[in-house]
Amino acid sequence: MKRILWIPGMVALLGVGCAHRAAPTLALHATAAGSALVESSGGKQLGMPGTMLPQPLVVQVNDASGNAVTGALVEFSGPEGVRFDPAAGLSDSNGQVSTNVTMGGIGGRYELTAASSDKSGKQFFLKVTELSAPYQQQVGYEVNEKYCAHCHNSESSAERVSNYDNLAVKPHSFADGNVLNKFSDSDLNAIITHGGPALNRSALMPPYGWTLSKAKTQAVIAYIRLVSDPPYQPAGVTYAK
Amino acid sequence: MNSVKAKIVASWQAVVRDPIVPFGVVSFLLLIALAIAPLKDHFSEWRHYQQQYVRLIRSRGDAVTLQRHFEGGIHQIWLPQMGVVDRCQTCHIGLGEASLSAIGTQPFRTHPVIPHRLDEFGCVICHRGQGAATTVAEAHHSKMAGEQPILPARYIESSCGQCHHSALEGTPKLNQGRALLTGYGCVSCHSIKLADGTTMTATDQPPPLTHIADKTTREWIYAWLKDPAGYSTTATMPNFNLSDAEARDISAFLIADSKPLSDDTVAMPAATANSTADPAAGESLYGESFCASCHTMQNAAGNVVGGNLGPELTSIGSKVNTRWLESWLRDPRHYDPSTQMPQYRWTDQQLQLLTGYLQSKTNSDFLANVHLEAATPAQIAHGKALVSEYGCASCHEIPGIRKPDNFAPDLSRIGSKPLPQLVFLAGMPHSLPDYLSEKIRRPRAFGSNLRMPVYTFTPAQVEALTTALLSLTDRSFTLPPRLQVPSPRISNYQPAGHAGQLMANLNCLSCHRINGRGGDMAPDLTWEGSAVQRQWLDAFLKNPNTLRPSLIRRMPKFNLSDSDRAELTDYMLTVYQTPAFERDSMPLSGYAPAEVEQGRQLFYSKYGCQACHIVNAQQDKGYIGPVLTRVGSRLTAAWIYHWLKNPQALRPGTTEPNQNISDEDARALTAFLMAQNTSLKQEAKK
Structure with missing residues (x-):
């Protein structure tokens, strides 16, 4: 009978010994609560697998009337492999929380979540998409920056000037999924290789078939598919929790 | 004695009673022992993954195709020449299945598209790890002597650098890391020999301290x-x-x-x-x-x-x-x-x-508190003594101090440094990439007597440098030589003669590239002599005007004397000619109006050149390429014609695509462009 008594004792001792003491976390206590999260900057960035995105992700906590809330707790989460630094934060005087995002080891489209809770403790979320370009899409991005972006990207910088605004026929942004998703891979290949007239489109789009290798043309198409918004379905990959 | 024996026998009989029983027990134990090996095999990790895979594909629309491709058992890529025995595909079954790219979880995802075939290179050449292992722990995480764990995805570009010794498309991090190694003087102290036989040389130019x-x-x-x-x-x-x-x-x-x-x-x-x-x-x-x-x-x-x-x-x-x-x-x-x-x-x-x-x-x-x-x-x-101790002369020229040899450890094979040879800081992860990054970030933390200075690199720069260092592996030297893609030949071209001295004095090569040597800020001048007309070149050197409105860097005015200009013009027009065609093989003027008109139509409709170029300043808005309003008085007709036929052949890497223009069209376009020859004076009169 005595023996039976010490068994629960041993089990309890074992339990105490094995209990995984939670790592001491920096205590973050929300001093305020908002009711909506909006993205300030840092969404839709193009990063590389396993690499920190060039710009931090900044989200803003607003109350019901749209004013910034200071001191609200925002927690970030994402699919496997994504790391946030910091993973949670309190909104600053502008209602903003900033975090550095390191992408997971696989290329593709990543859906990240920022979460906060309102006064009643009910959680509300903001979904942010970030892109991670593996080798082929990275090559596509580089080809795009050298040849395509002069016309297809309306944003202009001192290093890479855009002529978008000056063109009589406006080219489509590569992110314009509503239009470009309707083109099959072979349509895009025909336009890039033989120029706009190949599909009865503007001659302002020159043929690149004698300049780019087949692999590079494929890379540009893969890049277009990666950045397309809404996502390109047949090959578009979504990693979500 | 007998009694002892009798006792043993008695107790033996008491325990076993009938001899059949122990025989049965021993046979049973033997049977179990024999079953251990097949059971261990049956419940092995890789079989578990293969069963998971079968369950995964069973419910898919393309199950039949995937099942036909699937074959159970251990799979192996064996490449004796490269020392590759990779069994990774035993668990990573879907690497070649394009339709599985939407599977976000490992180990079943499709391999991303790369320029190499998996069965020609295997896995460990790029990813490291132990290819022959069939458990995750051994294959991915082993850190035993001579073994490297799997390489984190963020450093994967380093593996390309084992064979590709020059800048490569699609590996921006590796390229940046190499540029930092040579541009921040790392290779002035550390010697880095590459597998193609070259040695990395510094590209920064620290000032001499002689005066x-x-x-x-x-x-x-x-x-x-x-x-x-x-x-x-x-x-x-x-x-x-x-x-x-x-x-x-x-x-x-x-x-x-x-x-x-x-x-x-x-x-x-x-x-x-x-x-x-x-x-x-x-x-x-x-x-x-x-x-x-x-x-x-x-x-x-x-x-x-x-x-x-x-x-x-x-x-x-x-x-x-x-x-x-x-x-x-x-x-x-x-x-x-x-x-x-x-x-x-x-x-x-x-x-x-x-x-x-x-x-x-x-x-x-800056100098407020210096007394x-x-x-x-x-x-x-x-x-x-300090100047010698800190190796200042590795970078700077200092009178009376010789540039030290082997001042810092050789890094030619740092990417394969065995982990047991490294001394880690307390609390840091025990991996080579972490060690290298930390060493770059705070070198003095590894010992107070170390001389390595502290750089102010951003996290992205540290990652790039680590990537470049990880590419310097033992394997890089042992891979078959046919795989080596050598770094570009370093040209030591120097223009000759008196004009050459003049060009050295103007440091043309700081911005322009000629015969493979020089900067990339301004156009390559290797064949400038075939391209431009004498009067234009002379006027341009006198007062450079902008050809490309979108550029922020521009050719400065050097205030050259008439004789210097004439000498430079003569030299460039004579020496920098392409062998591909004769500079004066086509007339500069006298094209038929009909041909000019045909060229105009081709320019604006068929080839849409106005997307990037401006011929009519009032109407065209192409701000990407050079302005062509007076191109007929700038370029030679032969250059325009051959450029239109294939721009990449005359200046590799130029942005203008080769449009495969027919001879007839190219001639008409040349006629049209040569007609754009209003000089500045004529324009001013209007």
Whole structure:
């Protein structure tokens, strides 16, 4: 009978010994609560697998009337492999929380979540998409920056000037999924290789078939598919929790 | 004795009773023992993954195809020449199945598209890890002597660098890391030999300190040594964390060691420079001379703007001596024969303006707390010892100090450094990439007697450097030589003769590339002699106007004399000709109006050239390529024709695509473009 008594004792001792003491976390206590999260900057960035995105992700906590809330707790989460630094934060005087995002080891489209809770403790979320370009899409991005972006990207910088605004026929942004998703891979290949007239489109789009290798043309198409918004379905990959 | 034996027998019989029973037990145990091996095999990790895979594909639409491709058992890629025995595909079953790319979880995802075939290269050449292992723990995480764990995805580009020794498309991180290794002087102290037989050489050009006392003060040297970033945020000089006494003694030695420069080129006393200078006029001269193409300066908004070829000039007035600055601006090569700065041939008045303007760029805080007593001989001697100890002469030319050999550890195979040979800091992850990054980030934390200086790299730069270092592996040397893609041949081209001296004096190669040598800021001039007309080149050298409106870097005006211009023009037109065609094989004028008109139509409709070029300044809006409003008086007809036929052949890497234009169309377009020959004077008359 005595023996039976010490068994629960041993089990309890074992339990105490094995209990995984939670790592001491920096205590973050929300001093305020908002009711909506909006993205300030840092969404839709193009990063590389396993690499920190060039710009931090900044989200803003607003109350019901749209004013910034200071001191609200925002927690970030994402699919496997994504790391946030910091993973949670309190909104600053502008209602903003900033975090550095390191992408997971696989290329593709990543859906990240920022979460906060309102006064009643009910959680509300903001979904942010970030892109991670593996080798082929990275090559596509580089080809795009050298040849395509002069016309297809309306944003202009001192290093890479855009002529978008000056063109009589406006080219489509590569992110314009509503239009470009309707083109099959072979349509895009025909336009890039033989120029706009190949599909009865503007001659302002020159043929690149004698300049780019087949692999590079494929890379540009893969890049277009990666950045397309809404996502390109047949090959578009979504990693979500 | 007998009784003991009897006792043993009795007790034996008491235990086993019937001999059949132990026999049965032993047989049963043997049976179990024999079953262990097949059972272990049956419940092995890889079989578990294969069963998971079968369950995964069973419910898919393409199950039949996937099931047909699937074959159970251990799969292996065996490449004896490369030392590859990879069984990774035993668990990573879907690597070749394009339809599985939507599976976000490992180990079943499709391999991303890469230029190499998996069965020709295997897995571990790029990913590291133990290919022959069949458990995750052994394959991915083993850190035993001679074994490397799997490489984190963020450093994967390093593996490309084992064979590809030059800049590669699609590996921006590796390219950046290599540029940092050569551009921040890492390879001045550390020797890095590549598997293609070349040695990495530094591309930064640290100034010689031979005449340093003519240029600056001991106080400035002291403050600079203490904190280079405090003087210039873009400084490439690292911080050696010198003590006050060390900085005092090194500055004392450098000043004492400096040889005075023969001063015959300085025509004007220093005092007059400042008094007559008008900073506003000096600033506009700084702008007109396009100094910002190479030098950065902090603007009123606090942004550092400009090129990175020369040093930052934000606080140049706190650094250099007025007399030196004026002499430098007059003839930079007098002070430093290897400088990339061109000689501008400014007038005395312009020199005064520019000197005055630059001297007004000061930072009063930088030298505020520097008060040095006169140096003693003991301090100078100690300074000399320190200069040798810290390897200053690895980068800088210092009189009386030889460039040390093998000053720092050789890094040729650092990417395969066995983990047991590394000393990790407390609390840091025990992996080679982490060790390398930490060593770059805070080298002095690894030992107080280490001499490696501290750089102010961003996290992205540290990652790039680590990637470049990880590419320097043992495997790089043992892979079959046929796989090596060598680094580009380094050209030591130097223009010859008197014109060559003139070009050296103007440092044309700082911005332009000729015969494989030179900068990439401005167009390649290798075949410029076939491309341009004499009158245009002469006028351009006299007063360079902008051809590409979208560029912020521009050709400066060097104020060349008529005879210098003529000599340069002659030389370029004669020497820099392509063998591909005869420069004068097509007439510059006299094309039939019908042909010109046909060319116009082709230009605007069939080929849509106005997307990038401007012929009619009122109507066209192509701001990407060069302006073509007067191209007929700039380029030769033969160059235009051959350019249209294949731009990449004449200037590899140019942005204009090859449109495979027919001979007839190219001729008509040439006729149209040659008709755009209104000279500036004619235009002014209109």
